[in-house]
Amino acid sequence: MNFYDIKEDWPRVKKRWEAWWDFDLYDRPLIVVKAPRKNPVLPPELADFRREDYGSRRNFDDPGYITSAKLHELYTTYYGGESVPVLTYGGSVGHALTFGCEPIFRPESIWAHELPVNDGADYPEIRFDESNYWWLSLRGTVEQTARASEQRYWSSAMLGNSSGDNLSICRGSERMLLDLVENPDWVRKSVKYISDAMRKQFDALYGLTPLTGLEGYVNYVECWSPKKTHGFDADFSCMISSEMYRDIFLPPLIETMSMTEHRIYHLDGVLAAMIHLDTLLDIDELHAFQWIPGDGRWEALQWLPVMQKMQARRKSVFCYASPDEVIPLLRELRPEGLCISTNTASEDEARRLVERVERMYK
Numbered sequence: 001m002n003f004y005d006i007k008e009d010w011p012r013v014k015k016r017w018e019a020w021w022d023f024d025l026y027d028r029p030l031i032v033v034k035a036p037r038k039n040p041v042l043p044p045e046l047a048d049f050r051r052e053d054y055g056s057r058r059n060f061d062d063p064g065y066i067t068s069a070k071l072h073e074l075y076t077t078y079y080g081g082e083s084v085p086v087l088t089y090g091g092s093v094g095h096a097l098t099f100g101c102e103p104i105f106r107p108e109s110i111w112a113h114e115l116p117v118n119d120g121a122d123y124p125e126i127r128f129d130e131s132n133y134w135w136l137s138l139r140g141t142v143e144q145t146a147r148a149s150e151q152r153y154w155s156s157a158m159l160g161n162s163s164g165d166n167l168s169i170c171r172g173s174e175r176m177l178l179d180l181v182e183n184p185d186w187v188r189k190s191v192k193y194i195s196d197a198m199r200k201q202f203d204a205l206y207g208l209t210p211l212t213g214l215e216g217y218v219n220y221v222e223c224w225s226p227k228k229t230h231g232f233d234a235d236f237s238c239m240i241s242s243e244m245y246r247d248i249f250l251p252p253l254i255e256t257m258s259m260t261e262h263r264i265y266h267l268d269g270v271l272a273a274m275i276h277l278d279t280l281l282d283i284d285e286l287h288a289f290q291w292i293p294g295d296g297r298w299e300a301l302q303w304l305p306v307m308q309k310m311q312a313r314r315k316s317v318f319c320y321a322s323p324d325e326v327i328p329l330l331r332e333l334r335p336e337g338l339c340i341s342t343n344t345a346s347e348d349e350a351r352r353l354v355e356r357v358e359r360m361y362k
Contacts, residue, residue, distance in 0.1 A: 017224045021262045023314045023337035028361035030339035031081035035350040040076045053107040061137040063144035080350040085153035086222040096169035097134035114172040128197035149212035157205040163195035164249040168236045195252035221290045227261035257285040264288040281313045288316035300325045
């Protein structure tokens with residue numbers, strides 16, 4: 001299987017993504033749709049492959065297993081519309097580990113222990129050491145899985161998190177909330193240190209992703225771009241005021257954005273969105289939002305005002321919907337800068353959905 005077996009009509013797909021980043025329209029909105037591939041034929045080396053639990057350590061630092069998992073997905077998944085095959089590094093705690101945390105592997109997720117505070121100290125030591133096991137593991141995994149792509153999938157430079165989220169993992173969210181009241185200067189200094197170190201990590205990892213042999217770049221949201229791209233986030237921000245967010249966490253985040261050309265913000269949870277959306281809409285460096293309303297709130301049509309507000313500020317939108325919601329969403333939202341992600345039960349259903357969308361814009 002080669003790239004053109006996986007991604008049909010690539011020249012048009014590429015132009016649609018290019019237009020989307022510019023809040024423009026090539027010929028129609030983007031539809032990212034995945035489905036089980038019809039009559040998949042697996043190579044012998046993948047015939048008996050079985051996925052382990054999400055929180056398995058093999059999903060985290062076993063490049064051979066991670067590559068096999070992605071290839072198994074390639075052979076069994078139909079990537080319709082503007083969907084592209086992306087390998088992302090598993091576990092959003094991954095970069096907190098590079099600052100000294102140790103992982104906790106659970107079947108459903110991966111967590112991390114808070115950093116210990118040494119006797120006589122008030123705060124933990126947060127330090128990025130390039131000989132850190134988890135940094136070497138991350139860098140080695142990105143390199144090996146990118147080489148193994150052989151022009152079949154893109155490799156994301158990293159999954160996340162922001163410097164603020166990584167600090168909250170290192171320190172513990174409750175303790176860090178107290179720190180923001182008792183010693184905001186320590187938080188500000190620590191966030192800045194982590195942000196500067198992560199920019200060094202970005203440099204190293206972005207230099208490895210072209211080893212896939214494919215043109216362009218991807219982010220963990222699975223958006224393709226002809227230029228360096230990344231998904232930014234600050235989930236910790238849902239617990240603080242907009243004033244505190246702007247003062248302490250936003251400046252280093254914007255500095256990190258300067259390392260990429262196309263930036264999308266992972267807006268996770270209604271609470272965080274409602275508190276900080278106006279602040280984020282004012283950031284010129286942001287091109288797009290990944291809208292994640294949160295558990296129990298997934299019905300896409302109820303969030304039309306939020307997405308329309310983003311579009312009114314010329315910010316592209318990446319949202320999720322059920323197949324039945326796709327056409328109603330298209331009727332209510334601007335086609336420029338719109339990407340709807342969905343999953344269907346079959347490849348035939350996915351193809352029919354894309355064809356229906358295309359007929360709307362002819």
